[in-house]
Amino acid sequence: MSAGTQKAAQAALAAEHAAVYGYGVVGARVTDGRRAEATAAYHAHRARRDTLVRTVRDLGGEPVAAQAAYALPFAVPDPAAAVRLAALLEDRVAGVYSDLVRAADGPLRRQAADALREAAVRAVRWRGSGVPFPGLAELTTGGTAAKHGPGATH
Numbered sequence: 001m002s003a004g005t006q007k008a009a010q011a012a013l014a015a016e017h018a019a020v021y022g023y024g025v026v027g028a029r030v031t032d033g034r035r036a037e038a039t040a041a042y043h044a045h046r047a048r049r050d051t052l053v054r055t056v057r058d059l060g061g062e063p064v065a066a067q068a069a070y071a072l073p074f075a076v077p078d079p080a081a082a083v084r085l086a087a088l089l090e091d092r093v094a095g096v097y098s099d100l101v102r103a104a105d106g107p108l109r110r111q112a113a114d115a116l117r118e119a120a121v122r123a124v125r126w127r128g129s130g131v132p133f134p135g136l137a138e139l140t141t142g143g144t145a146a147k148h149g150p151g152a153t154h
Helices: 003-029 032-058 079-103 106-127
Strands: none
Touching: 003 032, 003 079, 003 106, 032 079, 032 106, 079 106
16 A cells, blocks of 8 residues: 555544544533434444554554544534534544545545545534535535544644
8 A cells, every 4th residue: 555545544543533532522512312423423433443543553554643632623512513513523534534535445445435425424414414525625615624633634
């Protein structure tokens, strides 16, 4: 695999670390009716993160570590803001998986495509609507969306 594949896998891993952190915030703020959805997403991102740790090692890299904390893109004082954060987390994860789909081949490409699809579906569930090209920020938001962490780009 190429250095580009390893870089894209590291970016996906960093995004998964951030999503796990972000879902801790989401889960603390959503209504009881959506808490199970937040918990399921949290576990899905943890599983993807753990898989990516192994993938990066298999590609010959040292997996990027999670940060102690992440800056959130906006205040999350209530359930509505938590839902917005969840949708944004999924959009950002979809973006890095889109990059990994482009960089990888074989089984890793398929895994990245599956992860992109799962993130896009979760984003639709949180947002209540879809976007034309999930994972392609340049086609959905004019290229201004950050892709990686809850509040910062890498």
